[in-house]
Amino acid sequence: GQQLNQSPQSMFIQEGEDVSMNCTSSSIFNTWLWYKQDPGEGPVLLIALYKAGELTSNGRLTAQFGITRKDSFLNISASIPSDVGIYFCAGQSSGAQKLVFGQGTRLTINP
Amino acid sequence: GAVVSQHPSRVICKSGTSVKIECRSLDFQATTMFWYRQFPKKSLMLMATSNEGSKATYEQGVEKDKFLINHASLTLSTLTVTSAHPEDSSFYICSALKTSGGWYEQYFGPGTRLTVT
Numbered sequence: 001g002q003q004l005n006q007s008p009q010s011m012f013i014q015e016g017e018d019v020s021m022n023c024t025s026s027s028i029f030n031t032w033l034w035y036k037q038d039p040g041e042g043p044v045l046l047i048a049l050y051k052a053g054e055l056t057s058n059g060r061l062t063a064q065f066g067i068t069r070k071d072s073f074l075n076i077s078a079s080i081p082s083d084v085g086i087y088f089c090a091g092q093s094s095g096a097q098k099l100v101f102g103q104g105t106r107l108t109i110n111p
Numbered sequence: 112g113a114v115v116s117q118h119p120s121r122v123i124c125k126s127g128t129s130v131k132i133e134c135r136s137l138d139f140q141a142t143t144m145f146w147y148r149q150f151p152k153k154s155l156m157l158m159a160t161s162n163e164g165s166k167a168t169y170e171q172g173v174e175k176d177k178f179l180i181n182h183a184s185l186t187l188s189t190l191t192v193t194s195a196h197p198e199d200s201s202f203y204i205c206s207a208l209k210t211s212g213g214w215y216e217q218y219f220g221p222g223t224r225l226t227v228t
Contacts, residue, residue: 031214031215033216033217035219040202040222040224041221041222042115042117042204042206042219042220042221042222043155043204043219044219045216045217045218045219048214048216050214088154088155090217092215097143097160097208097215098145098157098160099157099217101154101155102154103153103154104153104154106152
């Protein structure tokens with residue numbers, strides 16, 4: 001089946017640093033989504049990407065849909081304490097409604 | 112954005128009893144909803160796709176008679192864990208599918224923590 005490899009699995013950074021995480025797939029996706037999950041909560045949609053090569057920003061977050069349609073990255077600039085959480089990438093194939101999720105990146109920020 | 116609610120947020124039940132979890136899309140209609148299960152420090156595992164007015168589609172390995180899904184309206188899907196056992200204890204999350212400009216976006220509920228004693 002389809003699999004997403006998300007890396008890194010965890011990150012420990014200082015407040016104010018930039019963060020980068022990515023997902024790669026063995027197959028093509030038509031849509032890439034990035035979610036953030038706080039402890040004990042459901043994932044919250046951060047950015048949705050629909051076209052290969054698309055670069056989209058949401059405040060301090062920037063995500064890109066890879067040209068090959070098999071990868072995506074998420075950058076967070078000037079991290080702040082509320083950025084702590086688990087970030088998931090998710091891919092959606094053409095005509096499919098289901099999402100395939102990455103394993104998640106756990107972000108910890110030292111003040 | 113779009114808002115999805117879940118009720119209850121936490122439930123503790125005794126082994127052998129059944130528990131119903133509700134998922135509602137509050138500000139949009141969703142013909143399709145999804146039910147996930149999440150173990151500690153793990154990613155989301157899709158259990159089933161809930162389709163309004165028709166039978167749910169279960170993922171491989173998920174017992175349909177144990178996890179009953181009903182999607183009776185365009186804003187409500189329910190998951191009933193029947194004859195619950197301690198191994199069913201988990202974090203259950205629903206999502207609702209919203210179409211936007213021809214694209215699909217999944218919006219998640221806040222989750223339900225089930226503990227079976």
